[in-house]
Amino acid sequence: MSQQLDAQLANVGTRFLIFPQPRFLTKDDGTPVFPEPEEVIVSVPPAEMQPGPADDRMFVVDAVEKLPYNRLTRPPYRGPARPPVSPGPDGHFTHLDPDSREFSAATMYATVRRVLDIFEDYFGHHLEWHFDATFSRLELIPLIEWDNAQSGFGFLEFGYGRTPGGTIDHTRPYCQNFDVLAHELGHSIVFSEVGVPSSPLDEGIDYGGMQESSGDLTAIVALLHFDSFVKHLLGTTKGNLLTVNGLDRVGELSDSRQIRVAFNSRRMSDVGPEPHERSLPLTGAIFDTMVEVFQQELVQNGLITADLRDRSTQLPGSVTDLRQIQADFEAAYQGQEKEFERALLNARDYLGRLLAVTWGSLSPDFLTYHDVLRALVRADRTVSGGANQAIIRACFAWREIAPSPDSVLLHQHTLQDCGLRTAQPVEDATRTIFVNGAGADRPRQVSSGKRKRSS
Ligand SMILES: [Zn+2]
Numbered sequence: 001m002s003q004q005l006d007a008q009l010a011n012v013g014t015r016f017l018i019f020p021q022p023r024f025l026t027k028d029d030g031t032p033v034f035p036e037p038e039e040v041i042v043s044v045p046p047a048e049m050q051p052g053p054a055d056d057r058m059f060v061v062d063a064v065e066k067l068p069y070n071r072l073t074r075p076p077y078r079g080p081a082r083p084p085v086s087p088g089p090d091g092h093f094t095h096l097d098p099d100s101r102e103f104s105a106a107t108m109y110a111t112v113r114r115v116l117d118i119f120e121d122y123f124g125h126h127l128e129w130h131f132d133a134t135f136s137r138l139e140l141i142p143l144i145e146w147d148n149a150q151s152g153f154g155f156l157e158f159g160y161g162r163t164p165g166g167t168i169d170h171t172r173p174y175c176q177n178f179d180v181l182a183h184e185l186g187h188s189i190v191f192s193e194v195g196v197p198s199s200p201l202d203e204g205i206d207y208g209g210m211q212e213s214s215g216d217l218t219a220i221v222a223l224l225h226f227d228s229f230v231k232h233l234l235g236t237t238k239g240n241l242l243t244v245n246g247l248d249r250v251g252e253l254s255d256s257r258q259i260r261v262a263f264n265s266r267r268m269s270d271v272g273p274e275p276h277e278r279s280l281p282l283t284g285a286i287f288d289t290m291v292e293v294f295q296q297e298l299v300q301n302g303l304i305t306a307d308l309r310d311r312s313t314q315l316p317g318s319v320t321d322l323r324q325i326q327a328d329f330e331a332a333y334q335g336q337e338k339e340f341e342r343a344l345l346n347a348r349d350y351l352g353r354l355l356a357v358t359w360g361s362l363s364p365d366f367l368t369y370h371d372v373l374r375a376l377v378r379a380d381r382t383v384s385g386g387a388n389q390a391i392i393r394a395c396f397a398w399r400e401i402a403p404s405p406d407s408v409l410l411h412q413h414t415l416q417d418c419g420l421r422t423a424q425p426v427e428d429a430t431r432t433i434f435v436n437g438a439g440a441d442r443p444r445q446v447s448s449g450k451r452k453r454s455s
Helices: 003-012 101-123 178-193 205-223 227-237 251-255 257-262 275-300 306-313 319-333 337-361 369-384 389-398 449-454
Strands: 014-018 038-042 058-060 138-141 149-152 155-158 160-162 168-173 430-432 445-447
Touching (some): 014 101, 038 101, 101 138, 101 205, 101 337, 149 178, 155 178, 178 205, 205 275, 369 389
Parallel strands (some): 058 138
Antiparallel strands (some): 430 445
């Protein structure tokens, strides 16, 4: 979401509390990295908010003793449920105790609504549900007795994590896990905006990887809307966000699944067809693009030198080099925290817009990562006037994302292939080019090889 719209919403929207990352993400001393939830404002004004919480796009139902939906059961849920959660006297939902069921219900709604708000702004239009021919609203079920979570046609229903002993871990409700909810909503956005492969002959290998990557990128872009998360990420790395082998620099955040996915160093030759594994080079290439756009703004604003940018992107470097690069970033970051933050938010918004324009232009049929690359390069012309083409190409080349070797795009076409010349050179001074009944309206003669060389 653009920083301007975010500021405007602060005056009109409804306030909720969300934990940017799960509370079980802890520091070395065992305390949570994000002990307090952050206040977040969704676009629905208090006057239009319904108990649940609910609005015209989605609603929470806190089902009691519900079994997970299966192939035979689907929304709407009609069984027993706890009373819908109401706002406080001020019309907002910031009064709820983070350890209460009501908090879980409200935070699940707020997370999904917030991510939808963010991406509707990047798309510049209303995002329809992919199930809107059947249901008008998304059903959100926050806490069922299940050590799992699932999204399906018209619903998201969430249970809990698992203890090491394999039982349900009630301290880890998935509905409070921002990354998981945002990832699932990312799938919905891609279903709606890209669609699904239509041919039974289409194995959809890259489509599957693209779906998982899109879920993760949705979550990362949304996560970068938390002030506390942005400050923590920059404070820990000092702005040295280079992803390859960068996990050691993100400190406590390296336990965050979302950060592990973003800061991955996998290339196409490292992965197979399994969608989650296959998503990693694509996610890495796109996240790297954002990081390099961020660094470019730092250079343009005189916050880091072009030399530091170049050293940090030229890999692999020696350990000494990497230490020096980190020391240089620390010196540059000191006293310029606000400027670094602004540059990162600008890069985030560039990536959000880039993804929206890209997804809006992709065909799901026989989709390849190379199609995604081409769509990104074209989207960059729309979003930045083509300013970041070289960055995108370099990031994708490093990840080995290229046309498949048997792609027609890689075929070479000689003049013979195009019917513009015969295969065998002849010794005559001139000859007709279309040997087998060429049309009279086409060019009729070209120089022979011999004559051309001598002319
Ligand atoms: Zn997924």
